[in-house]
Amino acid sequence: MTIRTEPMTVNVGPQHPSTHGVFRVRITFDGEDIVEVEPVLGYLHRGTEKLAEERNYVQVVTLTDRLDYTSSMINNQAYCLAVEQLLGIEPPPRGKYLRTLAAELQRIASHLIAVGFFVQELGAFGTPLMYTFRSRERILDLFEMLCGARITVSYMRPGGVFADTPPDFWPALDQFLNEFEGELEEIENLLLSNEILMVRTRGVSPLPADVAINCSVSGPVLRASGVNWDWRKIAPYDAYDQVEFDIPVGENGDNYDRFWVRMQEVRQSLRIVRQCVAQIEPGTVRRELPMVLRAAPGAEAYGRVEASKGELGFFLVSDGGVSPYRCKIRSPSLINLTITEHLLLGWKLADMIVSLGSVDINMGEVDR
Amino acid sequence: MTLSVVSGETLAQRLREAAPNSVVDWDETAVWVEPSSLGSVASALHGDADFDFKFLNAISAIDFVEHFELVYHLTSIAKQHTGMVRSRVYGREEPTAASVVGVWKGADFQEREIWDLMGVRFTGHPNMKRIMLWEGFEGHPLRKDFL
Numbered sequence: 001m002t003i004r005t006e007p008m009t010v011n012v013g014p015q016h017p018s019t020h021g022v023f024r025v026r027i028t029f030d031g032e033d034i035v036e037v038e039p040v041l042g043y044l045h046r047g048t049e050k051l052a053e054e055r056n057y058v059q060v061v062t063l064t065d066r067l068d069y070t071s072s073m074i075n076n077q078a079y080c081l082a083v084e085q086l087l088g089i090e091p092p093p094r095g096k097y098l099r100t101l102a103a104e105l106q107r108i109a110s111h112l113i114a115v116g117f118f119v120q121e122l123g124a125f126g127t128p129l130m131y132t133f134r135s136r137e138r139i140l141d142l143f144e145m146l147c148g149a150r151i152t153v154s155y156m157r158p159g160g161v162f163a164d165t166p167p168d169f170w171p172a173l174d175q176f177l178n179e180f181e182g183e184l185e186e187i188e189n190l191l192l193s194n195e196i197l198m199v200r201t202r203g204v205s206p207l208p209a210d211v212a213i214n215c216s217v218s219g220p221v222l223r224a225s226g227v228n229w230d231w232r233k234i235a236p237y238d239a240y241d242q243v244e245f246d247i248p249v250g251e252n253g254d255n256y257d258r259f260w261v262r263m264q265e266v267r268q269s270l271r272i273v274r275q276c277v278a279q280i281e282p283g284t285v286r287r288e289l290p291m292v293l294r295a296a297p298g299a300e301a302y303g304r305v306e307a308s309k310g311e312l313g314f315f316l317v318s319d320g321g322v323s324p325y326r327c328k329i330r331s332p333s334l335i336n337l338t339i340t341e342h343l344l345l346g347w348k349l350a351d352m353i354v355s356l357g358s359v360d361i362n363m364g365e366v367d368r
Numbered sequence: 369m370t371l372s373v374v375s376g377e378t379l380a381q382r383l384r385e386a387a388p389n390s391v392v393d394w395d396e397t398a399v400w401v402e403p404s405s406l407g408s409v410a411s412a413l414h415g416d417a418d419f420d421f422k423f424l425n426a427i428s429a430i431d432f433v434e435h436f437e438l439v440y441h442l443t444s445i446a447k448q449h450t451g452m453v454r455s456r457v458y459g460r461e462e463p464t465a466a467s468v469v470g471v472w473k474g475a476d477f478q479e480r481e482i483w484d485l486m487g488v489r490f491t492g493h494p495n496m497k498r499i500m501l502w503e504g505f506e507g508h509p510l511r512k513d514f515l
Contacts, residue, residue, distance in 0.1 A: 041477075042500040049485070050509055213422050213445060216474025229445055235371045302441060304425075315428045315439065330426035330441075334481075338474055367500060 007035060012352070014043045020117070020356075021363025025340065032348045037341045041334075044367040052327035057083050057158060057293040060327065064314075065152040068333065068365035070113050073099075073106035073143070074307045076156035081237055082303025082314035083158035086295045093239075094283040095160025100239040101276040102146065102155060103305070104269040108180075109139040110308035111220075111262040111269075114360040118259055119191060121357040122200050128190060135183045138176050145169045158293060160286030170277075177274060184266060192263060198256060205343040205355040207253035215338040219310025221359055224261045225253030231306040243275040255351075258358040292322050309333050309360055333365040373397070374419065374451040382419070386412035398452035403438070403465035406455055407492060410468040413442065413453070420444040421451060424472040427479065429486040431512045436463055436488050457488055467492040485510040 013024035022043035028036035048067065052060045064075040077099050084090060091099070116132035140150040145166055147155040155161055191197060207217070212225040222229055230247045232240045248264030250257030297320030304313035310332025319325040336359050343355045376394035383391050383399060390405035401409045413421040425441035440453040457463045467490035468475045479490045480499040487508030490496060498505065507514050 042502075045500040047509060050515070211473075214473045216424050216472065227445060234448065302426075311425065313426055313441070315426065315441075317430055326428070326430045328426070328428040328430075330428075334477055335474055338476055 005031065009036075014040075020361055021366075023356075023361065023363055023366070025356075027344070027352065029349060032350070034344045034347055034349070034352060037344045039337055039340050041337075042367055044363045046368065048368040049327055049329060052324055054323060056322045057295075057324065060324065061157060062152070062154050065154055066364055067329065067331065067368060068110075068307065068309060068312075068362040069151055070362055071106045071110040071308045072151060072153045073102045073155060074110075074305060075312065076154065077103050077238065078303055078305040078307065078312045079314050080156045080158050080303075081305060082301050082316050083293065083295075085301035085303050086299050086316050086318060087158065087293060089159055089287055089289070091160035091238075091287055092284045094164075094280060095285045095287070096238040097242075097276050097280040098161045098165070098285060099156055100243070101273055101280070102143070102153075102161075103238075104272045104276070105139050105142060107269045107308045108266050108273075109136045111266050112136045114262055114308075114357075115187070115191070115259060115266075118354070118357045118360075119197065121353045122197060124196075128187070131183070131187050131190065135180055135187075138180070142169070142173060142176060145172060157286060159289045160284070162286065164285045173273075173277065177270070177277070180270065184270070188263060192260070197259075200351075201255035201259060201354065201358070203252070204255045204351050205347055205358070207339060207343065209253065211342060212253065212339070215342070216335045217310070217339055218332050218336070219307065220261045220265060221253075221258055221310065221336055221339075223247065224250035224257035226251055231304055231311060235304075237305060239276065239279075240272075242279060243272045245269075245272050255354055255358040258360075262360070294318075294320065294322060296320065304330070307332055309362065309365065310336055312365075329368055331365045331368060333361040333363075334368075337361060337366060370448070372449040374449050376452070379413070379419075379451055379453065382416060383409060383412060386416065392456070398439075398454045400454045400456060403455045403457045403463075405466065406438075406453075406468055407466040407470065409453060410440075410471040413451070414471045418447075419451065420447050422446070424468070424474050425450075427468075427475060427482065429482045429488055429510070431486060431510065433512055434458075436486065438465060438482070438488065440468075460487075462489065463487065464489045464491055466490065469493050484508070487511060 007028050007030050009028045014022035024040040026038040064079045065072040067075050112132040116129040119128040207225045209225045245268045295318035299318040302315045313330035315328040316324045317326040376399040379399040380391045380394035387408040390401045393400040421442040423443040428439040430437045436457040438455045442451045484498040
């Protein structure tokens with residue numbers, strides 16, 4: 001006797017604990033196998049690009065905090081670089097170092113979230129996530145000392161950062177760097193060679209390098225597929241040409257490699273932060289600029305950074321007014337979602353959430 | 369590792385052979401092409417051994433009121449250079465351009481977003497639906513005359 005079967009379509013999200021926000025994907029299953037995938041976006045669309053056209057160049061900084069809210073510092077940095085390119089200015093050296101330092105701390109915080117939730121989605125409820133959040137919390141405390149905010153920092157400005165560090169920031173940073181070393185080792189010992197994690201993620205949803213490039217994938221996901229590409233190295237901005245770091249590259253582009261690349265990048269970021277602390281010198285943190293910035297009519301700039309999720313770019317067009325005529329945001333999370341279908345098709349229901357987690361999207365940035 | 373920029377003139381010279389009648393204009397930074405020939409321009413730049421533009425960074429659309437401008441930022445990971453292709457799309461009722469999804473899969477969501485928010489249609493796109501807003505939404509919010 002044969003049992004009658006038929007494909008079943010399931011909505012995952014938008015209200016789902018493991019979709020990293022309000023991501024929704026319609027998946028058709030044949031038993032346990034995924035046969036059709038359709039991402040549905042837009043539940044967090046706030047029209048950031050339109051809002052930017054109504055604010056002046058400095059005010060737009062606050063909008064960038066709300067894109068990828070797990071890496072606000074890096075969003076600030078990308079936008080400020082674009083405005084600086086538009087105006088043809090550069091921040092003073094101390095401003096550059098502070099931006100690099102803040103961005104790398106933010107990258108650590110963002111990767112800790114990515115790794116923590118990735119492992120949580122594998123079924124390791126609680127413990128690993130609390131380990132990573134314990135350290136992330138301390139980075140947010142440091143941000144609070146820098147600018148008074150933990151998530152929506154708005155720390156950077158075109159021409160530098162808005163304030164110098166308070167005196168007790170440096171001892172606190174020093175203490176964090178020393179203690180985080182041990183905390184990171186603890187996380188690495190727990191996860192990197194964990195047998196369950198390896199069995200569940202090795203060889204699952206591999207992404208070949210040519211597919212990754214064709215889908216415009218960037219960041220850790222691209223590097224996990226074996227492509228050595230990092231904008232901090234290719235086109236150094238701020239103080240990245242003054243510091244040494246390596247680019248971790250994966251081999252197979254499977255879920256494990258994406259996780260592994262993030263873990264290694266945390267170590268490299270730590271290295272960069274230490275070098276910034278050693279190299280930074282006293283001085284002004286922001287260039288003297290008029291209160292209201294104006295760029296030349298017709299001026300254009302594409303400022304990009306290697307954000308924690310990938311290439312984050314701001315394409316600004318000026319008409320000579322006080323606000324950008326057009327502010328296009330090249331969001332890595334949105335474009336990295338192009339591979340959703342490739343990652344999920346043919347794999348099992350149980351691996352679906354893990355594969356989505358390995359891409360590390362942030363809906364604030366996908367929908368903008 | 370350093371990044372170089374391929375000038376618009378170099379792109380224009382090659383495109384005149386590889387994709388005839390596509391080039392409109394060029395300057396130091398970019399080459400302007402016909403919106404209807406974007407598909408053939410894309411495959412020419414993607415396949416060219418010297419340019420090797422395998423990576424599409426971003427597609428941006430700008431509403432200049434008298435026309436829409438599409439801006440394609442391209443990168444070659446192997447050659448470590450960037451290039452810029454632009455296209456002016458005229459008309460506000462039904463502006464259309466050729467899709468490049470067949471060449472760069474990464475254009476998929478970006479072209480849908482431009483259709484959704486800017487109202488430029490891409491012919492040849494396999495799934496030309498709105499992406500951020502819902503079907504049935506009236507107008508295209510990023511246009512200058514929307515608000």
